[in-house]
Amino acid sequence: MALADLPEWSGDDTTITRTVELPSFMDAIAVVDRVAVVAEEMDHHPDIDIRWRKLTFRCSTHSAGKVTERDFKLARRIDDIVANQA
Numbered sequence: 001m002a003l004a005d006l007p008e009w010s011g012d013d014t015t016i017t018r019t020v021e022l023p024s025f026m027d028a029i030a031v032v033d034r035v036a037v038v039a040e041e042m043d044h045h046p047d048i049d050i051r052w053r054k055l056t057f058r059c060s061t062h063s064a065g066k067v068t069e070r071d072f073k074l075a076r077r078i079d080d081i082v083a084n085q086a
């Protein structure tokens, strides 16, 4: 997979990012909770910036110092969660 397969995401070789606005703060926190479960399952964790209803996810493989397939897979899972929550 590549960034081109993730139209909601932008970034470069070191980090990919997506910002999304939810209808409410509690909806945003619900998304964070669900992403946390997936991140634990995958043992691969995004950086998450929470500003009221706006979430910004940044994915990078810290151990590799760059974006890897694990980041694309996590991004796809985040997209699925956001699509079901919004």
Ligand SMILES: C[C@H](O)[C@H](O)[C@H]1CNC2=NC(N)=NC(=O)C2=N1
Residues within 6 Å of the ligand: 043, 044, 045, 046, 059, 060, 061, 062, 063, 064
């Ligand atoms: C020990 C544990 O498996 C590693 O630290 C995992 C945890 N989550 C991770 N998340 C991300 N984004 N990059 C990593 O390299 C990483 N490594």
